Amino acid sequence: MALTPKNPTTTSERNAERRAAQEQVFLREVDDALREDDALQLFRRYGLPAGVAILVGLAGLAGWMVWTNHVAAEAGQKGEALALALDQVDAGRYDPAKASLDAVAAQGGPGYTAAARLVEGGIALDRKKPEDAARAFAAIAADPHAPQAYRDLATVREVAVKFDTMAPQQVIDRLKPLAVPGGPWFGSAGELVAVAELKLGRKADAGALFAAMAKDTGVPSSLRSRAGQLAAELGVYPAQQTAGTAVTVAQ
Known part of the structure; x- marks a missing residue:
């Protein structure tokens, strides 16, 4: 006699779960499309906060x-x-x-x-x-x-x-719920939160967040690479894993 599953799901529920998973994948693809590798030049040229602002505009x-x-x-x-x-x-x-x-x-x-x-x-x-x-x-x-x-x-x-125009703590309070490892917005929200932490002088917190982004396989590869370099610059992430290009972090 076949056993009935303890947690049966309907076709509509399975479809909803599948759509939700596809949506998260798509969100990451959008994130990746908006953040090209050459965006790192903005950080080098203008410093970290200004680089983020210009990248947002683009x-x-x-x-x-x-x-x-x-x-x-x-x-x-x-x-x-x-x-x-x-x-x-x-x-x-x-x-x-x-x-x-x-x-x-x-x-x-x-x-x-x-x-x-x-x-x-x-x-x-x-x-x-x-x-x-x-x-x-x-x-x-x-x-x-x-x-x-x-x-x-x-x-x-x-x-x-x-x-x-926002106070750094306001940025952190608004985006920290989205700056979660594994979440679809960890890259975009996490980067802005890390910059806000830098503005507050909390380099260790910013570096830890950049390091977490660099290790998260759900974050777009270009952003992972940049986050790893920034973390290394802040003395958090092993430099040999992000060797290649130095990044100047605005003080």
Whole structure:
């Protein structure tokens, strides 16, 4: 007689688990796409905090295009309106894109609304309007109806945009829950938290966080390499494991 499993799962539950796993993988791919190896030059040239701020600016709209193109492709017919808006953004037709995104937000449910608002935040960054972008991201992060992955993404981007105007402890308090080894945002959130720790003069804490990022196989390889070099510069990570390029850390 066959035994019934103690914890049976339905097909819908298994599908939900599979989608969640795929989403985490995709988030890491987005993180990797936004952080190329040559970003390390920014740290060398401008010092660590300034390098992060410049990298955040470069990452703006491109990240939303990658993320929301994925959403539109997964959504099938329901994503057609979002795909149209993305085509308009890609062509630089921001005003028509805004109208399309508003329509998506009005008709598509919480996930579509969050995706549309994320793109609008990216447009604001591209138009050199960081305050508008930060407000858009903050609204998504605070929306209890938005999917958690979107809220987390918006939180990281809001803090990244406002990084230079926020107190270091505020950065740490906002992002520390996301700067967790194995989490999809450990790379992005962890890097900003580590820089905030440096601003507070806590080099040991920053170095330990960089070292943890360097050892986490879920963190994009380019960021792992950079984190290892920074940790070595701070005297935490074995230098021989990150040999090759010295990095100057802003004091």
